[in-house]
Amino acid sequence: MSSKKPSQTDLYGELLTNEQQYRTDIRPFPPAKDLTQEEKEAFVERARRGDAEAREAIISHLLQRVERYAMSYVSAYSWASHRIEYADLIQEGNLALLLYLDQALATDHAYAYLTVCAYSAIRHYSKRFTSLIVTPLTQEVEPLYTESLDQPLPGEHEGTLMDLVGEFLVEDFSTQIATKDPEVFEPLYEAIETHLSPNQRFVVVNHYGLYDHAPLSLHEINQSLEKASTHQMREQALGKLYVCLSSAYREYAAGSPQAQAKTKTRDTTLTPEQEQRLQEASTRLQQRGQKITVDALRIEAQIAPLTARKYVARLHAEKPEPTNQERLDRAHAQMEARGEKITVEKLAASAHVLARIASGYLHCKRGTQPITLSTRPAQERLEEAYASLQARGEKITIKSLGREARCDSKLILRYLRERRAAQPDLMVAS
Numbered sequence: 001m002s003s004k005k006p007s008q009t010d011l012y013g014e015l016l017t018n019e020q021q022y023r024t025d026i027r028p029f030p031p032a033k034d035l036t037q038e039e040k041e042a043f044v045e046r047a048r049r050g051d052a053e054a055r056e057a058i059i060s061h062l063l064q065r066v067e068r069y070a071m072s073y074v075s076a077y078s079w080a081s082h083r084i085e086y087a088d089l090i091q092e093g094n095l096a097l098l099l100y101l102d103q104a105l106a107t108d109h110a111y112a113y114l115t116v117c118a119y120s121a122i123r124h125y126s127k128r129f130t131s132l133i134v135t136p137l138t139q140e141v142e143p144l145y146t147e148s149l150d151q152p153l154p155g156e157h158e159g160t161l162m163d164l165v166g167e168f169l170v171e172d173f174s175t176q177i178a179t180k181d182p183e184v185f186e187p188l189y190e191a192i193e194t195h196l197s198p199n200q201r202f203v204v205v206n207h208y209g210l211y212d213h214a215p216l217s218l219h220e221i222n223q224s225l226e227k228a229s230t231h232q233m234r235e236q237a238l239g240k241l242y243v244c245l246s247s248a249y250r251e252y253a254a255g256s257p258q259a260q261a262k263t264k265t266r267d268t269t270l271t272p273e274q275e276q277r278l279q280e281a282s283t284r285l286q287q288r289g290q291k292i293t294v295d296a297l298r299i300e301a302q303i304a305p306l307t308a309r310k311y312v313a314r315l316h317a318e319k320p321e322p323t324n325q326e327r328l329d330r331a332h333a334q335m336e337a338r339g340e341k342i343t344v345e346k347l348a349a350s351a352h353v354l355a356r357i358a359s360g361y362l363h364c365k366r367g368t369q370p371i372t373l374s375t376r377p378a379q380e381r382l383e384e385a386y387a388s389l390q391a392r393g394e395k396i397t398i399k400s401l402g403r404e405a406r407c408d409s410k411l412i413l414r415y416l417r418e419r420r421a422a423q424p425d426l427m428v429a430s
Contacts, residue, residue, distance in 0.1 A: 019071070019086055026067065029060040032111050044110045047101075058110065059097045066093035066118045073126045084130060089122050096121035103222060187248040188241070193378060195244050195364055198409060200237035203230055240360030246325050270310060277301045278311045327351040328361045381405040382415045 016024065032040070043061075046054035070089035077084040096118045104113040150160050192201055192210070202225065209215035222230045270278070281301035285292055292315070297308040322330070331351035335342050348358035385404035389396050401412050 239356030
């Protein structure tokens, strides 16, 4: 009698899928939820002192949490695309733990910071790589999910995506910028030197590749600054620059996505009868000194809210909407006339603008009255400031030169090095 043939399980053990095998591999590592707060703080403190074992332990404590995030996103996106793989999401999450460990150790809650970084990395990968063809992911443009460049354009547009790619290759933005007169950018560089703090200036210059720098990601800049608020500094800097440069670059401010959204056309057609009723109602409201709103018009004209809304939209379209600069100027003057304390929150609420724009406006307002941008080169201003300090007999320092010439500290250091090379006996206090 022949013996029974051994099965694969008898020969090789239990057969597991990739997911099951990975869960088996990370099961020995204790999860972060099983640690006490004192144990977490002890690991973090050792890692800050350079203990390699503690650094590995912190990452291993979060492996099971990364696995749960990856599994949930595989379940959520598997119906939309077969390209979202479990192993890829695990790799993205674990790689984020390694990349952001040093940054997390600089915070008060390292475990929570790393958890957010891993979750964000998995979420970003799932949204970005659902499509075969990956389009840019920006605040202004939604990603376009497509499988082929031969796909027809949405809506009533004719042609395919390949036609758009050809247009972008011909109309290269960098070529357009290179052909512009360098004087066009003088207000931008002057505003960066004058109105931004050193850290904000460093973030903007390096992130957007100004002064012939290679563009860097916010993560790379974060490592240089050793701070966790790079994104916030960029937003604050852009708010200041928007306020200071809206008058110098009106065509770009008018073409921004925010301005285009405000001027988006809508159907405001009315019948002659509706037009007459609404005009009469509007006249009566003005005679009584009431504000013309949708509700007031609807009640006065006894008409549908949608019809009243169309009439109000037409009134707003006929009257040009003030710019942020004009709204801020008017709100600032009104608050000064009333004797109110002017703060960022109050000014933003009164002018109906974002807080960061109001903050940039106040920064420029308090720095220079009125808000103007110097058009003189930095070298000329530094020469004049140096001569002025010497004439007054004041001590020449980087700080005094920066205050007198309103220049970046890096420009001042370069200027002083050039003077020192020409005059070896030159002494400057730090």
